[in-house]
Amino acid sequence: MKPFAIALHLIISTVVLAKKNLIIDTDLFSDVDDAGALLIATTSPNVNLLAVSINYPSSYSALAASAILAHYGKAHVPIGIPRPLTNTTFFDSWSFTLGEYTSKVAYHFSGGSLPWGRAEDAWDPVALYRKVLAEADDGSVTIVSIGFLDNLSVLLNSTADAHSPLPGRTLLARKLSELVIMGGSFPFTNSTGNSSTGSWNFAGSDPALAAHVVNDLTDRSSWPPRVRVVYVGDDVGARVLTGGPLISAAAAAPGSQLKDEDRDPVGMAYAWYGYYTPRPSWDPLAVVYAIHGLEGPEESGESGLFEFGNHCGYNRVDRRDGTNRWVWDEGVRNQFFLRLKVADERAAEVVDDLFMKGTFGTVGREGKQRQETGRCNLCGHEEL
Numbered sequence: 616m617k618p619f620a621i622a623l624h625l626i627i628s629t630v631v632l633a634k635k636n637l638i639i640d641t642d643l644f645s646d647v648d649d650a651g652a653l654l655i656a657t658t659s660p661n662v663n664l665l666a667v668s669i670n671y672p673s674s675y676s677a678l679a680a681s682a683i684l685a686h687y688g689k690a691h692v693p694i695g696i697p698r699p700l701t702n703t704t705f706f707d708s709w710s711f712t713l714g715e716y717t718s719k720v721a722y723h724f725s726g727g728s729l730p731w732g733r734a735e736d737a738w739d740p741v742a743l744y745r746k747v748l749a750e751a752d753d754g755s756v757t758i759v760s761i762g763f764l765d766n767l768s769v770l771l772n773s774t775a776d777a778h779s780p781l782p783g784r785t786l787l788a789r790k791l792s793e794l795v796i797m798g799g800s801f802p803f804t805n806s807t808g809n810s811s812t813g814s815w816n817f818a819g820s821d822p823a824l825a826a827h828v829v830n831d832l833t834d835r836s837s838w839p840p841r842v843r844v845v846y847v848g849d850d851v852g853a854r855v856l857t858g859g860p861l862i863s864a865a866a867a868a869p870g871s872q873l874k875d876e877d878r879d880p881v882g883m884a885y886a887w888y889g890y891y892t893p894r895p896s897w898d899p900l901a902v903v904y905a906i907h908g909l910e911g912p913e914e915s916g917e918s919g920l921f922e923f924g925n926h927c928g929y930n931r932v933d934r935r936d937g938t939n940r941w942v943w944d945e946g947v948r949n950q951f952f953l954r955l956k957v958a959d960e961r962a963a964e965v966v967d968d969l970f971m972k973g974t975f976g977t978v979g980r981e982g983k984q985r986q987e988t989g990r991c992n993l994c995g996h997e998e999l
């Protein structure tokens with residue numbers, strides 16, 4: 616090979632090597648940042664998305680995930696959801712300001728492996744996990760949990776099936792490279808008075824199952840130290856408000872010049888859910904870390920986007936209420952909690968940039984609508 620060809624080959628192999636096998640476990644339902652996280656994961660050139668596991672049983676969650684995956688050209692990525700399915704839609708009984716988006720995305724952007732009305736065709740989440748893990752190379756999979764831990768608890772307890780003879784926990788420990796868990800407060804839940812409330816992802820469904828998964832990870836006889844566990848606490852994304860540029864560009868209000876086919880499902884989701892207002896970035900930042908590590912994407916700058924808040928120890932969740940606290944054990948060196956290393960505004964720019972590039976700037980995207988119409992009024996990028 617000529618030097619140039621060798622250099623090119625090296626670059627290409629590095630890019631191929633850098634692709635991360637990712638599984639996303641999401642409660643795509645009660646907040647819209649899960650949709651933003653899916654946008655980043657489906658449009659990142661660094662990701663090989665193996666599966667999307669949904670941990671909330673609304674049929675609209677599965678259909679919306681399918682619509683989003685298909686829109687960004689990832690219709691082939693399998694989707695799992697627990698049964699029995701309901702047709703529940705989100706209702707904001709906390710502040711009466713938030714809107715519902717999954718049924719609307721599912722209906723208006725219907726597509727992919729689970730088009731409108733076909734939610735029952737989705738995988739059982741645990742069967743899907745077991746299949747995808749069994750097929751992956753050892754130590755090659757990153758799971759990013761951006762919702763409840765229920766399905767992971769069922770997976771841990773699962774036994775041999777057609778996909779693998781291994782118990783769930785052994786299968787996971789063998790295949791995982793990194794487990795990224797969005798949820799918790801670090802180093803501990805601030806319980807003042809009698810109102811100790813755990814983080815949403817730990818307490819919002821079944822705190823005992825969140826405790827089962829998190830506390831199991833400290834069992835060193837089952838979890839090899841090479842499996843890294845990283846917690847993205849509530850503080851990391853809480854004040855990183857994103858989605859604004861995406862809403863303006865791809866989800867302009869009715870009556871604007873924007874053509875229907877140029878609307879973006881995730882932009883519309885942000886518009887519907889937050890009423891045209893940006894949202895915190897808990898889940899997008901968890902996915903950004905899972906893909907890019909501490910440095911973040913190249914947009915983050917020299918110093919990197921995140922840092923670890925600890926050098927040792929592990930997390931402990933209370934099974935009664937989902938509260939958590941860090942145990943500073945010098946003997947445990949594979950578990951970390953994340954802190955933002957840059958200002959909230961800077962982190963927001965990085966996330967918004969990924970949203971915009973994902974929606975408008977992906978080279979070779981198979982997104983069906985734009986491919987058919989061959990145009991994109993709002994794109995500032997020549998590759999489209």
Ligand SMILES: *[C@@H]1O[C@H](CO)[C@@H](O)[C@H](O)[C@H]1NC(C)=O
Pocket residue numbers: 674700701702732
């Ligand atoms: C949900 O809605 C679909 C479509 O209208 C219907 O076929 C299905 O039976 C409903 N499921 C439940 C649990 O109500």
Ligand SMILES: *[C@@H]1O[C@H](CO)[C@@H](O)[C@H](O)[C@H]1NC(C)=O
Pocket residue numbers: 765768769772823824827
């Ligand atoms: C899995 O097993 C543990 C006990 O080993 C139990 O506490 C937990 O509830 C089980 N998970 C599910 C989803 O049943």
Ligand SMILES: *[C@@H]1O[C@H](CO)[C@@H](O)[C@H](O)[C@H]1NC(C)=O
Pocket residue numbers: 805806807
């Ligand atoms: C815990 O919360 C209380 C009330 O919001 C606050 O005054 C206190 O500073 C907090 N403590 C810590 C350690 O964050």
Ligand SMILES: *[C@@H]1O[C@H](CO)[C@@H](O)[C@H](O)[C@H]1NC(C)=O
Pocket residue numbers: 808809
């Ligand atoms: C906590 O609960 C106890 C007993 O239920 C009650 O007497 C006390 O007033 C409560 N404290 C606060 C700060 O709510």
Ligand SMILES: CC(=O)N[C@H]1CO[C@H](CO)[C@@H](O)[C@@H]1O
Pocket residue numbers: 670671672697698739740741763765766769820
């Ligand atoms: C929150 C939730 O829906 N958890 C489910 C995870 O998956 C198992 C079965 O695969 C269900 O029984 C749980 O309800």
